[in-house]
Amino acid sequence: ALPLAERLKARIVDGERKGLEADLQEALAVRPALEIINEVLLEGMKTVGELFGSGQMQLPFVLASAEVMKAAVAYLEPFLDRVEGETKGRIVLATVKGDVHDIGKNLVDIILSNNGYEVINLGIKQPVSAILEAAVEKDADVIGMSGLLVKSTVIMKENLQEMNARGISARFPVLLGGAALTRAYVEQDLAASFAGDVRYARDAFEGLRL
Ligand code: B1M
Numbered sequence: 679a680l681p682l683a684e685r686l687k688a689r690i691v692d693g694e695r696k697g698l699e700a701d702l703q704e705a706l707a708v709r710p711a712l713e714i715i716n717e718v719l720l721e722g723m724k725t726v727g728e729l730f731g732s733g734q735m736q737l738p739f740v741l742a743s744a745e746v747m748k749a750a751v752a753y754l755e756p757f758l759d760r761v762e763g764e765t766k767g768r769i770v771l772a773t774v775k776g777d778v779h780d781i782g783k784n785l786v787d788i789i790l791s792n793n794g795y796e797v798i799n800l801g802i803k804q805p806v807s808a809i810l811e812a813a814v815e816k817d818a819d820v821i822g823m824s825g826l827l828v829k830s831t832v833i834m835k836e837n838l839q840e841m842n843a844r845g846i847s848a849r850f851p852v853l854l855g856g857a858a859l860t861r862a863y864v865e866q867d868l869a870a871s872f873a874g875d876v877r878y879a880r881d882a883f884e885g886l887r888l
Contacts, residue, residue: 682708683718686750690722691729693742695749702753711757715785719750723781727857747781751788760792767819768796769853770812772804774825774833782856782882783824789882806837813850822853822885831858838872847874853888855879 680688686701688694705714726743729735769790773783780802787797798816800808813821823834834854841847851874854864864878879885 686714686718687722687725690719690743690746690750691725693739693746695746698746698749699753702750706754706757710759711754712759714754715751719747723747744781748784751781751785755788758788758792761794763794765796766794768798768816769820769822770798770800770809770816770818771822772800772809772812772824773802774809774823774830774837775803775805776833777825777827777830778802779824779826779856782826783822786822786824786855786879786882786885789886793886806833806840809837810841810844810846814846818850820853821850822855824854825856826858828858830856831863834859835868835871838868838876842871842873847872849874851875851877853877853879853885855881855885 679685682701682705686705689698689701702714705718723743726735726740730737730740771783771787771790773780783802784799787799791797798812798818800812809821809823812818823837825831825834838847838852841850841852852872854868854876855878859878861878861880864876869876877888879888
């Protein structure tokens, strides 16, 4: 049999859910939940992305992998460290219009929620109006947008322009993340035409730090 970490990674890549909980339980006995997510499960998703990108894996199998990933994160969530106390701030979080990828966004939700932030997670495919209306209505401190498709990077730019047009750019700092973005695109190109503060987060932890 494969060593445990390899087995878990293979479960993600192969989309094999049967016996997942037993393996996670075993992993939890030897390493923290967060490390299992970051160093094992995310490695599996990375492999899935490479296989899909190079044409070696078809979409339904990617979906199966995503489902195992979600189940694994849901199983591990209660074991993640939590900071209790007063909320440090409120973030409205969404995957942008036209984009269904939500594993990364939901990790951001978990990490922020566990560290004292109130997260209003709007879900996937959110039009800019829904994001901005929620931010105003909930009096958010920050708006967070996620998107993994190249076209989502364009949508994010449009969303920032819409914030300028509505005159609310200075009110809501914006945090952006997702695989198709680069730091330079966000902090140079997008920042240049945004009348507020927009930042790039490479992962959920940089998001938390920011
Ligand atoms: Co899709 N997909 N997918 N996919 N998918 C990508 C993104 C792709 C790069 C794969 C590839 O070709 N190699 C490619 C995009 C290419 C491009 O745009 N140039 C792609 C494609 C093409 C597609 C479809 C168009 C395929 C099709 O239908 N023909 C389609 C799009 C549908 C749509 O959105 N309209 C599609 C569909 C799907 C599935 C539904 C099968 C599934 C998603 C399931 C789900 O999310 N519920 C899926 C998956 C799983 C992937 C890959 C393989 C893995 C994504 C993932 O979950 N990674 C992905 C490959 C890749 O990313 N390289 C791919 C793990 C996750 C934790 O990482 O979300 O990047 P990520 O989050 C990271 C950071 O980015 C950051 O923190 C996280 C880590 O801590 N982060 C933030 C993310 N958001 C943040 C927000 C923040 C801060 C940090 O603050 C607000």
